[in-house]
Amino acid sequence: MKLPPIPLRPKINEGLDINDEELNAEAHRLMSRIGQKMRWSYDACRNIAPLTFRINQLKEQEDVIIIAHTYQTPDIVYGVADAVGDSYTLSKIARDAPQSTILFSSVRFMAETAKILSPQKKVIHPSPEAGCSLSEGIAASDVRALKASYPGVPVACYINTTAAVKAECDVCVTSSNYLGIAEKLPGDEVIFVPDRLMGLHLKKHLEGRKTVYLHDADCEVHAAFSSDSIHRQRREAEKRGLQLKVLAHPECDSEVLEASDFVGSSERILTEAKKLGVQDGVAVMMITECGTAERAIAESEAPIELMGSCSMCRHMKRTHLEDILQAIESPTSDQIVEIEDSIIQRARVSLDQMFALSDA
Incomplete structure (x- = not known):
């Protein structure tokens, strides 16, 4: 399988306090965790070791949990993240995390979701420009228009949406639970937004049981x-x-x-x-x-035979270790996630309903 190139960097240990023994130990830890010795060689891991070492020091000192989506690069996933997973897994971790600060290495809507679930905490998003074709493919006004066209029909929104869109929906769903949750919604109709292709899969799953109304957006990946x-x-x-x-x-x-x-x-x-x-x-x-x-x-416990080629999300890959370090040390205003209280309260309802229906 063809994988994307590793992030290129100049030599990094200037200004970062790490001795040779610590540097070598961190490089070996990274190489072992990432598990791709041809691509992530000792030299490549040694180059980023000052960054990962410093980030791991700082997160302990500053009471920060680093949450990373699976689509982040291996140096983040295995170098500094405290929790890694899909949207549903990470939303629960963000909700329950004991730390005072959450740093979400991901795209923007995920960091917003963390703020909705933990409004009392400081939520940092290192790459505020990292968007998503799905979340950018629908606005709150689009949901209101669908609700006007199909009054009384429950609205399920994919988690890949902004806080403002979630605030207009009855329940939020993820790729791990959308089929089961849609089945449990009352009535024989459901509005599903914004992913048209996932919606078509849902439509086929519910054929003969529910009518599904869709929006027209998709994941570019x-x-x-x-x-x-x-x-x-x-x-x-x-x-x-x-x-x-x-x-x-x-x-x-x-x-x-x-x-x-x-x-x-x-x-x-x-x-x-x-x-x-x-x-x-x-x-x-x-x-x-x-x-x-x-x-x-x-x-994997054994070498896995992978075929074909994967597809890289340019939005997810916008976050680098340097961004994470800077955001912990001195976050800028746009890296600190802020959402209106009224939006948080309404969007929280859709997320709480997701947890309730997933656990039912």
């Missing part, structure tokens, strides 16, 4: 995959005497999902890939963002 690439990789695997298992994210096109063996959230794809990775004669194709594949490589 997952919408780029095609079923043709799956068929090509299956032929290649067959030539090599391998059984190919294709694991896809529900944000993909319906043809991609139909050609896949498994459909689930990034966390469920990761779990499935690790199970398959220990089986002889099995190769895995992961139809999702590259970060999930990088985690599979690092966390």
